[in-house]
Amino acid sequence: MKFLTGLLISSLSLTILNAQTTMCFKENHKSMTTIESTKLDGGLCASNTSVKDMVKNGWSVDDIKINKSDNGFNYIYIFKKQSINTNSTFVANEQDLEDKIMARIKKEEKIKKEIVQKKKAQASFESGKIKYTKTCQTCHGVNGEEEYGTSRAINNINLEDFKTIMRDYANMSYDRGQASVMFPYTSTVTSEDIENIYEYLKKVNK
Incomplete structure (x- = not known):
């Protein structure tokens, strides 16, 4: 599958180039309300870790990409780990993630309407x-x-x-x-x- 292959290569490249950045994904996920607790594939998630788990381990959600699929939505998460020397912290909660997801979906719907x-x-x-x-x-x-x-x-x-x-x-x-x-x-x-x-x-x- 080209989609999976491309994501795995990109994920591996990100992890090698920058140990503090990784990309995980989930294909054809139907429920937006459960995506944060669903184990993600690729990157350091490796089908064993969810968004909530990553956040608990000190990672922050840097970006979310969402594409509609025939059986739900494809999600791509970019995670970054804060530097030890930084004083700033990023707290990812369910509302933040939901807002980002909804913003992405609305943007895609707007583009489709314009087309x-x-x-x-x-x-x-x-x-x-x-x-x-x-x-x-x-x-x-x-x-x-x-x-x-x-x-x-x-x-x-x-x-x-x-x-x-x-x-x-x-x-x-x-x-x-x-x-x-x-x-x-x-x-x-x-x-x-x-x-x-x-x-x-x-x-x-x-």
Whole structure:
């Protein structure tokens, strides 16, 4: 297993390079509330020592890395032992560890949400580009800057006005002299199409 092999090599390297630093891990652990009392693998833990045991032996938790797995979470702990000459002490308690774990999980969830939002925005942009190019570009210009006939440029209209104009053209209740030209187009676009077109124009006119 590449994950285990990589951790064992890294763990061994850390222990050799610095006797006061070691790395232990646990794969596919399901309960966050029991991780501190679970025996960890690798490093000086060697499947015999838990986080609580390490702390009792004078080690402090320097960092925690958490990755979600198919069967729970993978935990990587970096332990450091305080120098004999130092006056500072590090007290690791259950609340500290839980706070670090929760912070990691929230950070990962935030990143995932941002990725989803970016993908959604990109899909909206691409859809808006296709719809605008096929439906609107001939009259309104590449970036919505053209004033076709008596109509105004649409590259600087806010979203609410844009929605209202498109709706009223489709209902034949709005006319700046081009209602008959606009109706065939506005009567076929959906509300989602309108928002996508708007987002496309907004981005290309930045």
